Amino acid sequence: MSDDLTDDLRVLAESAEQLPPSSGADVRRLAQRRRRRRHTIAALGGTAAVAAVALALVLSLGGSGTGRRDMPATRPTSTLMQQPPPDAEVDLSSRLLKAGGRSMPVSSGFVRTPTPTGRMTVVSRVDVAMVSGAVVGRPRDLRYNVPWVIRLRADDGKTTALFGFATDETVPGVYDMTSGWIGLRTADAKWLYDRLRTGSVVDIEGHAPADPWATPSA
Structure with missing residues (x-):
């Protein structure tokens, strides 16, 4: 038995227990909406996982981990401002x-x-x-x-x-x-x-x- 048919039967059973009598078309539409909602939630979860992996990669590359030294933005002033020797x-x-x-x-x-x-x-x-x-x-x-x-x-x-x-x-x-x-x-x-x-x-x-x-x- 296919997964879609199983879901439809389960939806039909739940509808029979909890909802007022409805037509077969209403039951199918309800089942389709639930499937689309599950697919949307799964897609969002995948996107969030990809974003988390990307953020971890950026932090790993840009952070100051062990063995990494941040380069100074400018040279020390004393190096740039050395005075010439006197005459x-x-x-x-x-x-x-x-x-x-x-x-x-x-x-x-x-x-x-x-x-x-x-x-x-x-x-x-x-x-x-x-x-x-x-x-x-x-x-x-x-x-x-x-x-x-x-x-x-x-x-x-x-x-x-x-x-x-x-x-x-x-x-x-x-x-x-x-x-x-x-x-x-x-x-x-x-x-x-x-x-x-x-x-x-x-x-x-x-x-x-x-x-x-x-x-x-x-």
């Missing part, structure tokens, strides 16, 4: 300027007039400039001509300058007595003046000893 470096604590494999003694500012630190850029150069006496540790109202002046400026607006300490060649590397500029021996200042150009970079770090005449740190 010259000044260490105020040891009273030394280094450039081109050469070390040169310097004199920087008093404790009351410290030399600014940080990364500086050469903004101008002049072979001779008249400055206040305070620049070379003399009375402020006096004026002196100093050679090989290299003016520096930081991004935050701080300024200083490198120059030849022509008024006393014994000061660089021994005393800190300027108003914030960095003095070198005249020959060293000339050598540096010929080497640096506008746009060159100078890094200044450390701080002058509290005692202007103190022996510089190692």
Whole structure:
């Protein structure tokens, strides 16, 4: 006996027990509706199963399971923003300027007039400039001509300058007595003046000893 005939007989029996007397056509229509409903439910169940398998596959491929590392969206900022090496470096604590494999003694500012630190850029150069006496540790109202002046400026607006300490060649590397500029021996200042150009970079770090005449740190 076929499944369809069995279903029809069962529907007929149920109709005879539960429903008022109906025609044979009504019974067949009722049986057909029930079969279509069962087929629809089965189809929906199959679709839901396929969707569940697809979702599990996506999660398995896209998740961060064992042995899988998520790649960063961008490179670290430090890698992208590396600064170029400076053309010259000044260490105020040891009273030394280094450039081109050469070390040169310097004199920087008093404790009351410290030399600014940080990364500086050469903004101008002049072979001779008249400055206040305070620049070379003399009375402020006096004026002196100093050679090989290299003016520096930081991004935050701080300024200083490198120059030849022509008024006393014994000061660089021994005393800190300027108003914030960095003095070198005249020959060293000339050598540096010929080497640096506008746009060159100078890094200044450390701080002058509290005692202007103190022996510089190692």
